[in-house]
Amino acid sequence: xxxxxxxxxxxxxxxxxxxxxxxxxxxxxxxxxxxxxxxxxxxxxxxxxxxxxxxxxxxxxxxxxxxxxxxxxxxxxxxxxxxxxxxxxxxxxxxxxxxxxxxxxxxxxxxxxxxxxxxxxxxxxxxxxxxxxxxxxxxxxxxxxxxxxxxxxxxxxxxxxxxxxxxxxxxxxxxxxxxxxxxxxxxxxxxxxxxxxxxxxxxxxxxxxxxxxxxxxxxxxxxxxxxxxxxxxxxxxxxxxxx
Numbered sequence: 366x367x368x369x370x371x372x373x374x375x376x377x378x379x380x381x382x383x384x385x386x387x388x389x390x391x392x393x394x395x396x397x398x399x400x401x402x403x404x405x406x407x408x409x410x411x412x413x414x415x416x417x418x419x420x421x422x423x424x425x426x427x428x429x430x431x432x433x434x435x436x437x438x439x440x441x442x443x444x445x446x447x448x449x450x451x452x453x454x455x456x457x458x459x460x461x462x463x464x465x466x467x468x469x470x471x472x473x474x475x476x477x478x479x480x481x482x483x484x485x486x487x488x489x490x491x492x493x494x495x496x497x498x499x500x501x502x503x504x505x506x507x508x509x510x511x512x513x514x515x516x517x518x519x520x521x522x523x524x525x526x527x528x529x530x531x532x533x534x535x536x537x538x539x540x541x542x543x544x545x546x547x548x549x550x551x552x553x554x555x556x557x558x559x560x561x562x563x564x565x566x567x568x569x570x571x572x573x574x575x576x577x578x579x580x581x582x583x584x585x586x587x588x589x590x591x592x593x594x595x596x597x598x599x600x601x602x603x604x605x606x607x608x
Contacts (some may be wrong), residue, residue, distance in 0.1 A: 366390040367411070367520065367554065372420035374406055374576075381406040382417070383576035392546040393553040395567030395584060397560065399596055402573040404556050405447075408522055411554070412444050413437045424520050438467075441519030443551075445509040445526055453498035457489060460497060461511050468516030483511040486548055487541050503534040510541060518551040527559045535562060542566045560597070564588060572596070 367389040374382040381403040398404050409415040411422060413434030421430040429437055451460055461480050470476040484490055487507040492500065500508065506526050513521050523542065527535050543566050545553050557563055563570060563584065570587045572579040574596055580587045587593055 366423075366425055366552065367394070368423040368426075370421050372407075372410065372422065373418050374403075374410060374415060375418045381576050382410065385420070385573075385576070385578055387571060387578055387581060389552075389554070389569065389571065389581075391552075391567075391569035393542065393555060393567050393569075395563040395570035396554065396556045396573065397558075397563055397570060397593075397597075398573035398579070401575070403576040404573055405524065406576075407573070408444065408524055408554075408556060411520075411522060412442065439469075441517060441551075442522070443513035443515075443518040443520065444522040445506075445513055445524055447525045447528065449505045449509050450512075451497040451500065451505045451508055453496065455497055456494050457484065457497070457500065457504075457508055458493045460508055461515065464512045464515045470516075479515055483514040484508075486514065486544070487511045488537065502529040503531075503538075506530070506538070507541065510545075514545070514549055514551075518549055520554060521545055521549075521551045522554045523556065525557050526555075527557050527562045535559065538562070539565045560588065 369385055369387050372382050372385040373380060396404055406415060410417055413432060421428060423429065424442065461484055465476050465480050470479065484493065487510050489504060489507055492504055510526060527538055530538060539562060542553060542555065545551060555563065555567060567584045569582065570584040571581045572587060572593050579596060580590045580593050
């Protein structure tokens with residue numbers, strides 16, 4: 366569960382997050398909004414890369430505001446980025462193993478099981494020894510998700526994981542994202558411009574607009590909200606929405 370109270374982020378005269386108060390407690394929560402709405406800034410606050418001017422954030426009841434980014438990782442916060450962090454000169458296995466080297470495991474066998482399990486979960490067992498520079502866009506995004514599942518995560522934040530994917534690739538990604546809470550018991554916080562991906566995966570969706578909360582609730586209700594449709598200049602009535 367993510368609890369945000371009176372959160373304010375300010376860069377000079379600009380407030381990308383302005384007095385945000387919200388509680389997000391569903392297994393998979395979506396975050397959408399127009400460009401400049403404050404989505405990435407909020408993710409940076411949760412990750413520890415940006416400190417708010419005011420307010421606080423708790424995850425699973427524990428205060429994370431003021432906690433350094435590396436300690437948040439130890440606590441169980443994981444994140445993927447819009448630009449993947451896959452090392453081109455390492456194999457897929459080595460990329461995921463590099464994350465495991467910084468996590469706590471009871472034994473080497475437990476560590477190996479976690480690494481191979483995460484890779485298998487995202488569907489890349491057949492690419493174990495392929496170098497990063499030989500992976501497709503889809504495979505690089507999936508490898509990023511595999512890295513985020515290492516070490517008992519509590520919150521997995523996905524920043525536009527569907528960027529550049531085809532329709533069939535997006536369908537596989539949907540299955541992976543929807544399976545994360547069952548796989549490792551982590552909450553998922555999903556940001557993406559692909560509203561179909563948000564609709565298919567998210568039980569609950571939050572909409573930001575100019576740093577303020579525009580809407581929050583069950584995904585279908587949010588996407589039918591006239592203010593949300595106006596902000597996105599679209600009609601989402603025909604989307605298939607996650608239960």
